[in-house]
Amino acid sequence: DQQVKQNSPSLSVQEGRISILNCDYTNSMFDYFLWYKKYPAEGPTFLISISSIKDKNEDGRFTVFLNKSAKHLSLHIVPSQPGDSAVYFCAASGAGTYKYIFGTGTRLKVLA
Amino acid sequence: NAGVTQTPKFQVLKTGQSMTLQCAQDMNHNSMYWYRQDPGMGLRLIYYSASEGTTDKGEVPNGYNVSRLNKREFSLRLESAAPSQTSVYFCASRGTGEETQYFGPGTRLLVL
Numbered sequence: 001d002q003q004v005k006q007n008s009p010s011l012s013v014q015e016g017r018i019s020i021l022n023c024d025y026t027n028s029m030f031d032y033f034l035w036y037k038k039y040p041a042e043g044p045t046f047l048i049s050i051s052s053i054k055d056k057n058e059d060g061r062f063t064v065f066l067n068k069s070a071k072h073l074s075l076h077i078v079p080s081q082p083g084d085s086a087v088y089f090c091a092a093s094g095a096g097t098y099k100y101i102f103g104t105g106t107r108l109k110v111l112a
Numbered sequence: 113n114a115g116v117t118q119t120p121k122f123q124v125l126k127t128g129q130s131m132t133l134q135c136a137q138d139m140n141h142n143s144m145y146w147y148r149q150d151p152g153m154g155l156r157l158i159y160y161s162a163s164e165g166t167t168d169k170g171e172v173p174n175g176y177n178v179s180r181l182n183k184r185e186f187s188l189r190l191e192s193a194a195p196s197q198t199s200v201y202f203c204a205s206r207g208t209g210e211e212t213q214y215f216g217p218g219t220r221l222l223v224l
Contacts, residue, residue, distance in 0.1 A: 009152070032211050043116070043202050043215030044155070089154060093211070098143055098162045099170065100213065104154035 003027045004092050006103035014111050019077040021106050023090035026071065030092040030101075035064060035075050038087045038105070047088070048075070080110045114138055116216035118203050124222045125193045133188040133219050135203030143206040144186035145213065146170075146178060148199040155202065161186055193223045 013019045031052040036044035050057040050064045063076045087105045119134045146158040157170030159178040177189045204213040
């Protein structure tokens with residue numbers, strides 16, 4: 001049972017436009033959500049996170065939105081740049097746990 | 113500051129052989145994790161260690177053992193490798209009170 005789902009395996013966007021990556025979860029006990037970025041042959045690197053007490057968190061070009069009632073979060077990248085081309089994973093954790101559940105990833109390609 | 117290091121970077125094994133994947137972190141983090149990444153499956157947690165001296169199973173622990181040798185080091189052992197264990201293995205660590213995990217560069221394992 002996939003508790004964290006990224007239903008789009010890939011996404012292509014023109015440089016300068018907005019990239020929207022989506023993530024759905026099923027476990028209502030999750031209270032912290034993170035996005036990681038992964039380049040080929042490297043480990044994932046942390047990008048941005050959001051706590052369940054918020055519905056939005058911004059960091060420069062990156063914004064994460066959380067809709068708790070829909071159990072849905074999204075990552076917006078504006079404007080998209082070729083260097084943003086990577087695989088993006090969303091992850092979720094529950095209060096008091098040490099475990100993270102990752103989605104299957106979305107490969108973003110930003111076209112110059 | 114090296115962060116999280118993993119050895120080896122790449123390994124080829126024959127079915128039935130054993131090996132140990134090494135991981136070390138220099139950030140004084142309490143929690144450490146082992147994941148495997150497979151195409152279309154995202155990152156799946158194999159084992160984790162919330163603190164020195166403790167280990168717990170993740171989503172896919174079968175066929176693996178772990179040792180938290182000290183606060184810095186967390187090793188993953190395959191006692192009898194199987195082709196199904198062909199994967200990229202990532203180690204990660206996390207500090208107390210932090211939500212962000214820091215990942216190593218990965219070990220690519222091929223079991224023939």
